[in-house]
Amino acid sequence: xVKKIIMKSYLGLILLFMYLPIVVLIVFSFNKSKSRGNWxxxxxxxxxxxxxxxxxxDSLYNTLMLALISSIVAVLIGTFAAIGIHNMKKFKKSVVMxxxxxxxxxxxxxxGVSLMIMFVFIGSLIGLKLGFLTMLLAHITFNIPYVIxxxxxxxxxxxxxxxxxxxxxxxxxxxxxxxxxxxEIMPGIISGFLMxxxxxxxxFVISYFTSGSGVAxxxxxxxxxxxxxxxxxxxxxxxxxxxxxxxxxxLINIRSSREEKKKRQYDA
Amino acid sequence: xxxxxxxxxxxxxxxxxxxxxGCGTAGSTAGGSGDKVTLKVYNWxxxxxxxxxxxxxxxxxxxVVYDTFSDNEVMHTKLKxxxxxxxxxxxxxxxxxxxxxxxxxxxxxxxxxxNYKYIDQKFRDLAFDPTNEYSxxxxxxxxxxxxxxxxxxxxxxxxxxxxxxxxxxxxFMLDSQRDSIGITLKKLGFSLNTKKTExxxxxxxxxxxxxxxxxxxxxxxxxxKDKMIMGEAAFAVVWSGDAVFMKRENPDLEYVIPKEGSNLxxxxxxxxxxxxxxxxxxQFINFMCETDIAFENADYIGYSTPHSEAKxxxxxxxxxxxxxxxxxxxxxxxxxFEDLAGSIKEYxxxxxxxxxx
Amino acid sequence: xxxxxxxxxxxIWMIIFIVIPSFLILFYAFTAxxxxxxxxxxxxxxxxxxxxxxSVLLKSLGLALFSTFVCLVVGYPVAMILASKQFSKSATxxxxxxxxxxxxxxxxxxxxxxxxxxxxxxxxxxxFFNLPKIDILYTxxxxxxxxxxxxxxxxxxxxxxxxxxxxxxLVEAAQDLGGNSMxxxxxxxxxxxxxxxxxxxTMVFMPAVTTFVxxxxxxGGQYTLIGNFIERQFIQLSDWNFGSAISMIMMIFILISxxxxxxxxxxxxxxxxxx
Numbered sequence: 001x002v003k004k005i006i007m008k009s010y011l012g013l014i015l016l017f018m019y020l021p022i023v024v025l026i027v028f029s030f031n032k033s034k035s036r037g038n039w040x041x042x043x044x045x046x047x048x049x050x051x052x053x054x055x056x057x058d059s060l061y062n063t064l065m066l067a068l069i070s071s072i073v074a075v076l077i078g079t080f081a082a083i084g085i086h087n088m089k090k091f092k093k094s095v096v097m098x099x100x101x102x103x104x105x106x107x108x109x110x111x112g113v114s115l116m117i118m119f120v121f122i123g124s125l126i127g128l129k130l131g132f133l134t135m136l137l138a139h140i141t142f143n144i145p146y147v148i149x150x151x152x153x154x155x156x157x158x159x160x161x162x163x164x165x166x167x168x169x170x171x172x173x174x175x176x177x178x179x180x181x182x183x184e185i186m187p188g189i190i191s192g193f194l195m196x197x198x199x200x201x202x203x204f205v206i207s208y209f210t211s212g213s214g215v216a217x218x219x220x221x222x223x224x225x226x227x228x229x230x231x232x233x234x235x236x237x238x239x240x241x242x243x244x245x246x247x248x249x250x251l252i253n254i255r256s257s258r259e260e261k262k263k264r265q266y267d268a
Numbered sequence: 269x270x271x272x273x274x275x276x277x278x279x280x281x282x283x284x285x286x287x288x289x290g291c292g293t294a295g296s297t298a299g300g301s302g303d304k305v306t307l308k309v310y311n312w313x314x315x316x317x318x319x320x321x322x323x324x325x326x327x328x329x330x331x332v333v334y335d336t337f338s339d340n341e342v343m344h345t346k347l348k349x350x351x352x353x354x355x356x357x358x359x360x361x362x363x364x365x366x367x368x369x370x371x372x373x374x375x376x377x378x379x380x381x382x383n384y385k386y387i388d389q390k391f392r393d394l395a396f397d398p399t400n401e402y403s404x405x406x407x408x409x410x411x412x413x414x415x416x417x418x419x420x421x422x423x424x425x426x427x428x429x430x431x432x433x434x435x436x437x438x439x440f441m442l443d444s445q446r447d448s449i450g451i452t453l454k455k456l457g458f459s460l461n462t463k464k465t466e467x468x469x470x471x472x473x474x475x476x477x478x479x480x481x482x483x484x485x486x487x488x489x490x491x492x493k494d495k496m497i498m499g500e501a502a503f504a505v506v507w508s509g510d511a512v513f514m515k516r517e518n519p520d521l522e523y524v525i526p527k528e529g530s531n532l533x534x535x536x537x538x539x540x541x542x543x544x545x546x547x548x549x550x551q552f553i554n555f556m557c558e559t560d561i562a563f564e565n566a567d568y569i570g571y572s573t574p575h576s577e578a579k580x581x582x583x584x585x586x587x588x589x590x591x592x593x594x595x596x597x598x599x600x601x602x603x604x605f606e607d608l609a610g611s612i613k614e615y616x617x618x619x620x621x622x623x624x625x
Numbered sequence: 626x627x628x629x630x631x632x633x634x635x636x637i638w639m640i641i642f643i644v645i646p647s648f649l650i651l652f653y654a655f656t657a658x659x660x661x662x663x664x665x666x667x668x669x670x671x672x673x674x675x676x677x678x679x680s681v682l683l684k685s686l687g688l689a690l691f692s693t694f695v696c697l698v699v700g701y702p703v704a705m706i707l708a709s710k711q712f713s714k715s716a717t718x719x720x721x722x723x724x725x726x727x728x729x730x731x732x733x734x735x736x737x738x739x740x741x742x743x744x745x746x747x748x749x750x751x752x753f754f755n756l757p758k759i760d761i762l763y764t765x766x767x768x769x770x771x772x773x774x775x776x777x778x779x780x781x782x783x784x785x786x787x788x789x790x791x792x793x794x795l796v797e798a799a800q801d802l803g804g805n806s807m808x809x810x811x812x813x814x815x816x817x818x819x820x821x822x823x824x825x826x827t828m829v830f831m832p833a834v835t836t837f838v839x840x841x842x843x844x845g846g847q848y849t850l851i852g853n854f855i856e857r858q859f860i861q862l863s864d865w866n867f868g869s870a871i872s873m874i875m876m877i878f879i880l881i882s883x884x885x886x887x888x889x890x891x892x893x894x895x896x897x898x899x900x
Contacts (some may be wrong), residue, residue, distance in 0.1 A: 624677050
């Protein structure tokens with residue numbers, strides 16, 4: 001019992017640490033003044049302004065589309081890549097892994113600029129301009145390693161012989177993959193997907209250099225506001241995004257726990 | 269676990285479709301229609317009146333793609349790579365010089381920009397565009413000291429106050445090589461465009477001395493505004509446009525342009541060489557110089573306008589504020605930045621030595 | 626095993642989007658552009674050997690290492706608690722560590738300024754209770770705090786994912802055989818979680834070395850880390866050659882550290898594969 005209390009309070013403490021800045025952000029989205037240094041009363045005007053600001057709305061749309069598509073593609077490519085890498089011989093494996101780490105360990109600015117040079121060069125050959133597509137390709141590229149990095153440990157942990165046993169019992173390799181490997185590594189895939197989605201939302205530098213005219217994402221809009229001051233409109237938007245994710249999470253939870261209850265009753 | 273993933277996907281899809289529905293217009297404008305010209309404008313973030321673009325689109329039947337950047341160098345890198353095909357950009361003085369030298373901007377046809385006549389004489393013939401062929405000024409300002417009257421008893425009229433060891437940890441310097449070294453050169457009585465090694469060396473010693481005196485709390489960027497409003501330090505080196513905002517938020521703050529002189533900066537509109545719509549680009553620039561529009565922009569941004577008629581429409585309070593509209597006497601020692609060209613590496617080495625001190 | 630083909634799409638992707646850009650960087654690092662055009666040179670590397678740059682590099686590596694260590698010490702227990710079946714909704718709970726990242730990075734870091742400043746929120750609360758003020762903004766402590774705050778989820782998640790898969794029966798069996806909880810942890814849980822720990826360390830350490838926004842905002846401009854330095858070469862100075870050379874040097878450092886870690890992983894993790 002004591003142990004449980006200690007565990008809970010430790011977890012609470014860490015969550016407090018994670019959420020303290022978020023709370024501050026949310027509070028300041030209701031601040032009348034444009035400055036975070038000055039609390040001058042409660043207002044909802046930033047929320048109203050938000051929906052009339054087409055620049056912010058456009059970049060929100062770009063951000064979410066980009067995050068969704070890039071993380072799905074990254075999960076598909078990355079998961080299969082991880083399975084392949086897992087089965088590679090030692091030398092080949094370490095070469096591929098080191099290359100995989102490159103976009104993660106390169107400073108964003110280096111990845112961003114080098115991708116930009118390449119896109120501009122290839123683009124001039126095949127008539128492709130910097131735009132949503134190039135930005136998407138860049139996002140997929142920096143997302144894949146995170147998927148691989150979260151799936152690989154699960155593969156390492158998996159019982160090697162299970163897959164072979166399935167084959168011996170007559171399963172096709174596709175079937176065995178679906179029924180044996182995927183369920184085992186699913187938690188890794190999920191955290192990889194989440195990580196990819198989140199990183200894509202948060203990225204500024206790489207997005208900036210690989211985007212073309214008319215396709216700014218939220219980070220680009222926010223960073224470019226810095227000179228004249230990031231307006232609380234952005235805080236308001238972040239608050240809405242945050243609250244909607246949180247609400248959805250809670251809803252899903254309530255529903256699934258109801259389902260579980262039903263199931264348990266049924267089982268009994 | 270599998271169910272969890274599908275839930276997550278649902279979550280993501282719901283969010284995205286919500287966004288999609290919310291910005292249904294986004295897709296349609298991006299598509300563009302037949303022979304309507306699309307003009308691509310590249311500007312600092314939050315640096316234009318809220319419905320100015322819309323007004324222009326209606327009046328001229330031109331679509332505008334409007335993008336923003338966060339600093340001159342980042343913008344330059346992007347444009348230089350050939351990856352971006354903008355028609356109009358609004359960089360700062362020294363960057364315009366560099367872009368002219370690198371052949372990135374076009375000469376303007378001033379027959380299409382009759383409203384240029386409203387631009388104050390003070391902002392013509394400037395060093396970065398001495399013959400007024402390439403650029404039309406958009407906003408301007410100075411660099412100076414903002415200080416908190418409740419924390420400072422001395423008279424503030426010189427850069428020397430930032431080297432006074434009475435004020436331990438009370439100074440915010442700008443985290444910008446060009447500006448911090450520039451004001452130090454001014455303090456020492458040199459030009460802030462100097463390329464002379466011995467003058468730069470003296471400035472370096474001076475900045476190191478300032479750091480050793482312990483007066484500098486930090487070298488900061490845009491966050492300095494909030495910090496001064498909160499009273500985190502007594503002094504900060506700031507841009508005048510921000511000073512107007514800070515003074516409004518915290519009346520204890522006061523802005524001065526030190527008597528040794530300082531930097532006078534100008535952000536100007538240019539047409540980029542890659543443009544296919546020079547005429548429309550010039551129409552846009554002309555539109556931005558219409559009195560009402562220039563006023564709307566300056567009023568929204570809070571920076572100072574070089575437009576003589578728009579200035580007349582400003583409130584008397586603002587016109588008397590030295591942060592917004594200093595007199596010619598107050599700016600007589602100020603200089604406009606020129607492009608440093610090769611010396612920029614010298615600056616960077618100095619800056620690294622200071623920051624590693 | 627004929628499963629290798631599944632990684633081919635990735636290998637092709639990698640060649641186009643990772644290998645080619647890396648060669649570009651390599652090309653820039655070994656060349657210089659002067660009046661006559663582009664020529665091969667090692668100058669960019671010699672230039673870096675000045676003591677001032679080396680000290681910047683060492684400082685960055687040191688800070689990143691320390692932050693990674695803090696993340697591990699703080700994050701491992703979190704992962705264990707999440708995986709401990711004490712909470713029926715541990716997957717949801719683990720998501721709580723990712724959601725903060727949905728708020729823009731710049732905004733979150735500004736938020737820390739609001740919290741940590743001299744007249745900031747934390748100090749206001751402390752002075753309300755007559756406690757001494759803390760003054761850590763613009764110090765190593767603030768930079769480490771910023772790094773830990775931003776990268777902690779990257780440590781927690783991989784460890785949590787791995788811990789979730791550890792067979793509960795194994796732990797029970799060990800307990801039945803008389804192992805106390807400390808022994809069980811040392812002999813069973815810890816060795817089995819090593820793959821997750823490794824992946825966590827990698828995912829924290831690498832971005833921590835190259836960050837420049839955290840050090841800029843929380844450390845102040847007097848605080849040059851290698852990430853800031855590279856950023857300046859690319860953006861302010863347009864010296865892509867020197868910038869590329871520095872990032873190559875850094876890559877080498879990091880690849881060496883990954884290599885050392887993977888050695889370590891092979892030795893210890895080998896046991897885990899037996900189960």
